[in-house]
Amino acid sequence: ECTPSETTIDYSRETIVRHFVEVFREAVGYQGGFKILARDHQQKHVGLGSTGSVLLALAQAMNAALDSPLNSEEIRLLIGNNYVEETEDGRVTLGFETGVGPAAATYGGMAITGDELALVYHHPFADGKNVFIIIPPTTVSSSGRQEFDLLMNRARDLDYRDRELKAYLVLMDLIPALEKSDLVRLGDVVWEIEFRGSKRAEVEHHSFEIYHYMSRLREQGLEFVGMSSVGPSIAVVTGRGRKEIEAIVEPLGLKIAIATMVDNHGVRVGQVNGDQMNGDQGSLDLTKSGDLEL
Amino acid sequence: ECTPSETTIDYSRETIVRHFVEVFREAVGYQGGFKILARDHQQKHVGLGSTGSVLLALAQAMNAALDSPLNSEEIRLLIGNNYVEETEDGRVTLGFETGVGPAAATYGGMAITGDELALVYHHPFADGKNVFIIIPPTTVSSSGRQEFDLLMNRARDLDYRDRELKAYLVLMDLIPALEKSDLVRLGDVVWEIEFRGSKRAEVEHHSFEIYHYMSRLREQGLEFVGMSSVGPSIAVVTGRGRKEIEAIVEPLGLKIAIATMVDNHGVRVGQVNGDQMNGDQGSLDLTKSGDLEL
Incomplete structure (x- = not known):
């Protein structure tokens, strides 16, 4: 107003x-x-x-x-x-x-x-699929001075090493997967990127426990698992429903914080x-x- | 019909x-x-x-x-x-x-x-600028069996080495230059790509004389100089007019084959x-x- x-x-x-x-x-x-x-x-x-x-x-x-x-x-x-x-x-x-x-x-x-x-x-993706946000416990703050130091130093250093590969993955794998609405392939590319450059630094910041959680979700066949931004939130994009996901995450001591869909x-x-x-x-x-x- | x-x-x-x-x-x-x-x-x-x-x-x-x-x-x-x-x-x-x-x-x-x-x-570029196509003399055919061998072997090998860097240059330099309609920067990126991957193989195929020609054109300050596809055609995109370009290319023994503009x-x-x-x-x-x- x-x-x-x-x-x-x-x-x-x-x-x-x-x-x-x-x-x-x-x-x-x-x-x-x-x-x-x-x-x-x-x-x-x-x-x-x-x-x-x-x-x-x-x-x-x-x-x-x-x-x-x-x-x-x-x-x-x-x-x-x-x-x-x-x-x-x-x-x-x-x-x-x-x-x-x-x-x-x-x-x-x-x-x-x-x-x-x-x-x-930009391209639509995961039409009709579910998005579950899981927020693992973390003792590390993602904001303020520590976040700044993390992103500016470690992330920049790792991006320096991996940025070309990441660009290649985006152009040659991620975008073609989006064009074909292939969520499984998209999830595979994103999973590779989780270990590359600044994303690895962002995961490391919360301890590699985050990799452990995400890996367990991947092992259950969830199509798309990625840490969101500086974390610790994990985004799961999948065709499966809430009950199935709860059965997977609860034994890990995690729970669904937000259930939504891709806009x-x-x-x-x-x-x-x-x-x-x-x-x-x-x-x-x-x-x-x-x-x-x- | x-x-x-x-x-x-x-x-x-x-x-x-x-x-x-x-x-x-x-x-x-x-x-x-x-x-x-x-x-x-x-x-x-x-x-x-x-x-x-x-x-x-x-x-x-x-x-x-x-x-x-x-x-x-x-x-x-x-x-x-x-x-x-x-x-x-x-x-x-x-x-x-x-x-x-x-x-x-x-x-x-x-x-x-x-x-x-x-x-x-995709994005418009070089609006209102001139495009001059120069076709240098070559004794090498770009078609048929030789072209196939060239592209499939040497080019693939060189692309394997440079493909990630090329993807990075495209995402982080070429596309931003297109967004800002910055022909000079665009030309700088394309000039770097001329020496990378399959493009180098395509130039080598006609002998590195093509690099010599293109380099002379760049030294005269022409904004965008690149070999087109498998060559030997050289594309020049510039704000300068035909007479100026003729004065540059004729001492090199070259001439303008096609004058046009970007569609x-x-x-x-x-x-x-x-x-x-x-x-x-x-x-x-x-x-x-x-x-x-x-």
Whole structure:
């Protein structure tokens, strides 16, 4: 909802939202304010990409409230180029990167981005299949100073070694599998990528116990198993139902945190209560299934 | 033009065309024939991709004559999956591959394909710039048995060494350069790829004299210089005009064979003489500017 000047924010991560509202106002030259209400899945810093997805929903909503001065591609780039995280003392600092999350949330399905936020490819996947998010216990925080050090050092080093192979796997195996809607092959490629570059560093950060869990799920024949972003959340994409998956994960001491499906449509803007705009956040859980940052 | 049953072909490479007409008839379940007239740039086996482009134009024309049973993507895959070359004794044999040529000719601009003909990406490029095709003298044939041996052995071997780096260059440098319409950067990436994998084998086939020529053109500051397909044709994409380019190439003993521009639109089907269908072949020269087979 637009206001003459004041911006009110009803959401847990107000600092980040307030920063982005200023970015957005400057980008479109809007002098007024907004009345903002945002809700997410309440699972903070477990690698499900809520920040990027909430910002995308917010940007789409603010944009619609102003009669759409920006298109979806411009919104995606505005978020990616102005991405911040909270610091321990409540300020904001430049974030690592959020390229592929908002791309997947914008267009639905799985998205591949190259350098400089270039959208290389996006395609629906796993239509009609189930997505189960499992959040293993971890004693390690994925946010803040440690996350920064992890990503910037170990991940960069490992990506340096594997980045060419990862690019090859994406072009020659992952994209053809998406074109053919072959979830099994897609899962095989993603499983290989789990051990490559920054993804290995992200797993290592939580201890290789995560590999142990994921491997047990793979051994049960689950088609697609991958750690989401910096983890520890594990995403399972499968044709099997909830009961079958519960029977597999419970003996491991794990449980299903979120059950959903892949959003192959992308962000939708709807009207709530006549004048309150609200971006659909149905894509939250899945953007990170498509998260394969090179 | 449709005929009740007989197919007549007025074109120099009748064997290949006749084979594809049969493929097309079977694909759409058409019992009748076609009256076909096709013309190309008359530069045979110099790596300008005329076979793939003529087949694409032909397929689009036959499809339109039958009220479009196939869409553009189906036509592209039909060509790619049924590509043949002529043998020395007038039969046809399975061709090496033609994935990216028909993709570029279908959609215009530059196209990137992955394995199994998957269309990864396409984007306009070099809008308003000039394309000059230079065909250096060569004593080596690019067609037939020698071409087959070259591509299948040396090129495969070199691609095995460089394919991952090439994939990385495409995802992280080439596509971002296309997104930003940065012809200079695009030319730098393509120049690096000239020395990698199968492209090096294709250059070597004509002797490294081709590198010498291309290097001289690069030294003069031409933005984009690359050998087209198996060569020996060199494609120059530049903002400079014909007179300037002539002044550069003539001292090298070369001359401009074709001057054109990039087709960023793709294949168009027009009506000729009321009922004779004729695919637009304006995209012929440039498909191969976009030829970066991995």
